[in-house]
Every structure is written in C-alpha cells, then in structure tokens.
Amino acid sequence: MELNVIGQDASQATESSCASGSCGSSNDQMDTIPQEIKDKVKNHPCYSEEAHHYFARMHVAVAPACNIQCHYCNRKYDCSNESRPGVVSELLTPEEAVLKTKAVAATIPQMTVLGIAGPGDPLANPERTFDTFRMLSEQAPDIKLCVSTNGLALPDAVEELSKHNIDHVTITINTVDPDIGAQIYPWIYWNNKRIFGRKGAKILIEQQQKGLEMLIAKGILVKVNSVMIPGVNDEHLKEVSRVVKSKGAFLHNVMPLISEAEHGTFYGIMGPRGPDPEELQDLQDACAGDMNMMRHCRQCRADAVGLLGEDRGEEFTLDKIAEMNIDYDEAMKKRAVIHQGILEELEEKEQKRARLKGAEVPAASVATRPVKMAVATSGGGLINQHFGHATEFLVYEASSTGVRFISHRKVDQYCIGGDTCGEKESALSGSIRALQGCEAVLCSKIGYEPWSLLEDAGIQPNGEHAMEPIEEAIMAVYEEMRVDGRLDQVPEQIAELAKA
Amino acid sequence: MALSIVDSCVNCWACYDVCPSDAIYESKPHFKISARKCTECEGDYAQPQCASICPIEEAILDASGAPMNPLGTLTGIPPEKMAEAMQEIQAR
Numbered sequence: 001m002e003l004n005v006i007g008q009d010a011s012q013a014t015e016s017s018c019a020s021g022s023c024g025s026s027n028d029q030m031d032t033i034p035q036e037i038k039d040k041v042k043n044h045p046c047y048s049e050e051a052h053h054y055f056a057r058m059h060v061a062v063a064p065a066c067n068i069q070c071h072y073c074n075r076k077y078d079c080s081n082e083s084r085p086g087v088v089s090e091l092l093t094p095e096e097a098v099l100k101t102k103a104v105a106a107t108i109p110q111m112t113v114l115g116i117a118g119p120g121d122p123l124a125n126p127e128r129t130f131d132t133f134r135m136l137s138e139q140a141p142d143i144k145l146c147v148s149t150n151g152l153a154l155p156d157a158v159e160e161l162s163k164h165n166i167d168h169v170t171i172t173i174n175t176v177d178p179d180i181g182a183q184i185y186p187w188i189y190w191n192n193k194r195i196f197g198r199k200g201a202k203i204l205i206e207q208q209q210k211g212l213e214m215l216i217a218k219g220i221l222v223k224v225n226s227v228m229i230p231g232v233n234d235e236h237l238k239e240v241s242r243v244v245k246s247k248g249a250f251l252h253n254v255m256p257l258i259s260e261a262e263h264g265t266f267y268g269i270m271g272p273r274g275p276d277p278e279e280l281q282d283l284q285d286a287c288a289g290d291m292n293m294m295r296h297c298r299q300c301r302a303d304a305v306g307l308l309g310e311d312r313g314e315e316f317t318l319d320k321i322a323e324m325n326i327d328y329d330e331a332m333k334k335r336a337v338i339h340q341g342i343l344e345e346l347e348e349k350e351q352k353r354a355r356l357k358g359a360e361v362p363a364a365s366v367a368t369r370p371v372k373m374a375v376a377t378s379g380g381g382l383i384n385q386h387f388g389h390a391t392e393f394l395v396y397e398a399s400s401t402g403v404r405f406i407s408h409r410k411v412d413q414y415c416i417g418g419d420t421c422g423e424k425e426s427a428l429s430g431s432i433r434a435l436q437g438c439e440a441v442l443c444s445k446i447g448y449e450p451w452s453l454l455e456d457a458g459i460q461p462n463g464e465h466a467m468e469p470i471e472e473a474i475m476a477v478y479e480e481m482r483v484d485g486r487l488d489q490v491p492e493q494i495a496e497l498a499k500a
Numbered sequence: 501m502a503l504s505i506v507d508s509c510v511n512c513w514a515c516y517d518v519c520p521s522d523a524i525y526e527s528k529p530h531f532k533i534s535a536r537k538c539t540e541c542e543g544d545y546a547q548p549q550c551a552s553i554c555p556i557e558e559a560i561l562d563a564s565g566a567p568m569n570p571l572g573t574l575t576g577i578p579p580e581k582m583a584e585a586m587q588e589i590q591a592r
Contacts, residue, residue, distance in 0.1 A: 064511070064512045064513045064514070065512050065513045065517055065553075066512065066514060067553065069574060069575070071575075071576070074575075075510050075512055075555050075556065076510055076556065119512075120512055120514070124514070124517075125517070186574065187574065189518075189552060189553040192545050192546075192547070192549060192552065193547060193552060194547070194552040194553070261585045261588065261589060262589055264582070264585075265575075266575050266576055266577050268585075269581055269582055269585045270576075270577060270581065
C-alpha cells in the first residue's frame with residue numbers, strides 16, 4: 001500500500017482548535033520553504049527531517065568561553081555519558097579541529113556539515129572559531145560550515161561570517177521581552193562589565209534581533225532555536241516565532257528544557273523541570289501556525305559526531321586521529337560519489353511523494369482517531385533497531401489522513417560524574433517512560449521481558465515490520481487497529497493523559 | 501596586589517581572552533594568574549576583567565583570598581538550596 005505522508009499545508013494551519021494537532025497541519029516536512037533554500041539545506045541533517053536519516057554532522061569543540069549565563073546551563077560538568085549542549089570531553093585547538101574534521105569526513109563520507117556550537121559561545125571565541133573556519137574553507141571545501149550562537153556578539157561577527165563558507169547560522173532566542181529575559185539570563189558580559197538581570201537581558205535581546213536582521217540582509221540563512229521553559233517563556237514563544245519569522249528566519253526549532261537536579265543548573269535546582277512530550281508538542285503545533293518547525297532536533301553535545309542521535313566521537317579522539325593517515329583529496333572524490341548517490345535517492349523519494357500527493361488514502365473515508373506510535377530506528381528511514389538498543393524513539397502520529405512525524409524521545413541517561421556515574425535507573429523503565437502516550441512501538445526485534453512490561457503499560461510491541469519503511473509500516477499497523485475495532489475507543493491510559 | 505585562580509576553575513578560557521595585562525596563562529590542572537603581571541585591571545577597567553566574565557563562583561580570589569564571586573552570586577541559586585539538592589542526589 002502506498003501512503004501519503006502529510007506535508008505542510010499552511011492553509012490548513014489553524015490555532016489550537018484542532019485537538020492534539022491531528023488536523024493535518026504538520027510543518028515538519030519543508031513544503032513551504034522556497035526552493036532555493038531547500039536546495040541549500042537538502043544535505044544538512046539538522047535542517048531537514050528527510051536528510052537527517054542519510055547525512056551526518058559533527059561539532060568541533062573549539063569555543064570554550066562564553067559571554068552570558070543561561071539558567072539551563074552549567075559549565076562545571078563534563079561527562080561522556082551525558083548528551084546535551086554545553087558538554088564536551090575534549091577541547092580542541094583550531095589545528096586539531098581541522099585534523100579531526102578531515103579524519104571524520106574521510107571515515108564517514110556522509111558527513112556533510114561541520115558546526116561550531118561551543119561548549120561556550122562560538123562568537124565569544126572569535127579567533128578560535130574563525131581560524132577553524134578559515135582553515136576548513138581552504139582545506140576541505142566540500143564541507144558546509146555552520147555556527148550556533150547566543151547572539152550577544154553576533155552583530156560584530158556578521159562581516160567575518162559572510163567571508164567563509166558559512167551559509168547557516170543558528171541563534172538561540174528564548175525571548176524578545178526583557179522581563180522574561182531576566183528570568184532566563186542572570187548576567188551577560190558586555191563592554192568589559194558583568195551586567196545582571198533585566199538590563200543585561202535587554203542588551204542581549206537587542207543584539208540578537210540586530211544580528212538576525214544583519215544576517216538576513218547578507219543572505220545568510222538563519223535558524224532560530226528556542227528552549228521551552230514551562231512557566232517562563234512557553235506561551236511567549238508563539239510571539240518569538242512570529243517576530244523571528246517576520247524578520248526572515250527560515251526555521252524555528254522549539255526544544256524542551258533539559259532540567260534535572262544532577263545538572264546543577266539554576267532550573268535543575270530551583271525548577272521548573274522540562275516539559276513533558278505532550279506539552280512540547282502542543283507548543284510546537286501552536287508555533288507551527290506561522291513558522292516552519294523542526295522536530296527531529298537532538299540537542300547534541302558540542303562535540304557530537306555522526307548521524308543525528310548517534311555519537312561516534314569516541315572513534316575520533318586525538319590519539320586515534322594521530323594514527324590515521326588521511327589523504328583528503330582522495331577522500332573528497334569518494335565523498336562526492338556518495339553524496340551524489342544519496343541526493344539521487346532523496347530526489348527519487350521526493351518524486352514518489354509528489355506522485356502520491358493527493359492520491360486517496362484508503363482509510364480517509366471515515367475519520368478515525370489519531371494514534372501515536374513509536375519507532376526504533378538506526379537511520380535510513382527504516383524500522384531497523386532492536387528495542388533494547390534504542391537510546392531514543394521516533395514518535396509518529398497516524399490518523400485517517402496519513403502519518404506525520406511528531407518528535408523523538410530520548411531514553412534518559414543522566415549522571416553527575418565521579419562515583420555515581422553509571423548508576424542510572426534501569427534502561428527499560430526509562431524506555432517505557434519515554435513511550436508515554438504511544439499505543440504501539442515498532443522495532444526490528446524485542447525481548448520477552450520488555451514485551452510483557454510494554455503490554456502491561458498499554459503499549460503494543462510490534463516486531464512484524466522489521467526493515468520496512470517507517471511511514472508505511474505505521475500506516476499498516478494503524479489499518480490493523482482499524483480493522484480490529486481498536487480505533488473505536490480511546491484506551492484508558494491515553495484518555496487519562498489527555499485529561500492531565 | 502593580584503588575583504588568583506583556584507581549582508574550581510573549569511578551564512573555559514574566558515578570562516584568558518579578556519585580561520588586559522596578559523597575566524593569565526594555561527596551566528595544569530587549571531589556568532593561573534601571574535602575580536607579577538596582574539594589576540587587578542587598575543588603570544584599564546573599573547572591574548577586574550577575569551572576575552567579570554568567569555562563570556564559576558569562588559574560582560577567582562582577591563588578594564586577601566576572598567572569592568570575587570561568592571556562592572550564589574552568579575547562578576542565583578541560594579547556596580543552601582544547592583547543598584540540599586546535592587545531598588539528596590548523593591543519598592540516592
């Protein structure tokens with residue numbers, strides 16, 4: 001059965017009137033983005049839901065210094081088991097970063113994008129950041145460069161940014177209101193002073209907005225990241241979305257706050273906790289009304305390597321790189337062939353989707369309730385991962401109008417370093433918690449123990465669609481549920497979640 | 501008259517970049533301030549620059565050994581709350 005995966009249709013996007021976002025206003029496909037921008041980002045895993053299954057990215061940690069403090073960040077911890085921004089294991093000099101980038105690009109030819117994202121703020125480390133970009137532009141011209149910043153030093157950096165191979169900049173904008181800013185940013189370092197509270201937040205906001213406008217004027221693509229902080233900026237992010245879109249940002253990425261006491265951050269200690277997946281989805285749906293949203297963001301470490309959601313950094317430590325003998329000219333030839341192959345495959349899929357667009361979806365004749373299902377995948381758009389190996393699940397929503405990607409859910413693994421490292425709650429209960437709200441989980445295989453625990457939790461494990469394309473398998477399961485009459489009533493645990 | 505860096509330093513380089521006297525140098529296990537070169541920014545800035553950008557409370561001390569940024573002043577986390585949370589985590 002061929003199925004239509006719902007694309008973005010702004011005309012259908014309404015305010016929050018459509019319950020659980022099941023009205024077909026999914027914005028995670030990039031349909032409303034102009035063709036020239038699509039062409040620029042088609043091999044960028046962070047910007048395209050499609051591309052991230054095929055292309056890989058890496059971050060090099062050359063930018064340790066920061067010029068602001070955010071209440072969700074703590075620079076004290078470095079633990080290899082943690083995966084969140086601001087955490088790295090090994091700081092690199094620009095020269096080391098270039099060596100590492102070339103080693104990764106030769107070993108993982110799908111790697112198309114090199115980003116500098118910290119662990120501090122790249123533009124608070126202009127020399128280290130721009131030295132790295134300059135050398136890479138010369139030595140590895142087939143790699144796209146991008147940078148992520150809090151925006152404070154952005155206006156002064158725009159000229160230099162426009163000189164390198166950088167056509168994407170990400171600005172983290174959590175607010176456009178200084179009063180809200182004062183609850184997120186305790187201080188900034190500005191004009192040789194530490195400036196606290198609202199006054200500092202106001203300067204930061206002005207610099208972010210000015211930087212955004214200057215980048216757009218230069219023709220550089222801008223993505224905006226926002227951290228959803230429940231009770232602080234959650235409602236306000238709809239306004240942020242509207243403002244940054246009106247100024248020309250092409251994507252808005254609303255990410256959940258990561259906040260546990262173990263992190264030692266202000267929010268971790270004082271609250272709030274991060275939003276639950278439903279709250280996040282509701283806000284993303286609400287913001288989607290006037291903004292292109294992305295939902296596959298993994299909030300990577302500032303030294304992550306590989307496909308989104310995976311981290312192969314361990315294979316490329318400085319000692320290991322020293323032993324590799326990289327002939328980059330040779331590697332570039334190989335990379336070009338592989339990139340071409342992937343792009344052709346993506347093009348084929350795109351054409352197939354275009355053909356199917358408007359084709360009738362069989363189940364659409366009678367409107368049935370939407371169902372969330374989780375998938376264990378290691379990439380390639382296939383159901384190809386063992387349940388027990390999944391460190392995250394992709395969550396899709398099936399309804400009588402098709403399938404749409406909703407979010408990824410991490411299986412939490414936190415530690416505070418030292419002796420407590422490795423003492424985490426059993427991975428299984430973490431997995432089950434991550435699947436809250438889902439009625440089925442599709443994976444290549446699953447063990448007996450998790451099978452029965454999942455059933456007890458009201459989540460149907462399903463290993464019958466191993467190696468099948470995700471959307472088709474989900475629609476097949478949905479169709480089975482329809483035939484079995486399981487769409488006629490909402491299961492108890494789902495109804496309870498909706499009430500909460 | 502000189503400031504000093506103690507072992508809570510996380511080696512983030514921020515102070516190194518802003519020191520007007522080139523008094524800060526990379527060292528193991530953490531950055532250090534040359535007492536000979538440090539002027540506490542007198543004549544250059546109203547506030548010592550390293551202590552104005554350092555994100556870690558109590559990592560930089562004044563000449564008398566008192567922290568330039570006491571506990572709670574940068575993160576806004578009351579020290580007793582932090583202690584409470586850490587105790588709770590250790591007890592798990």
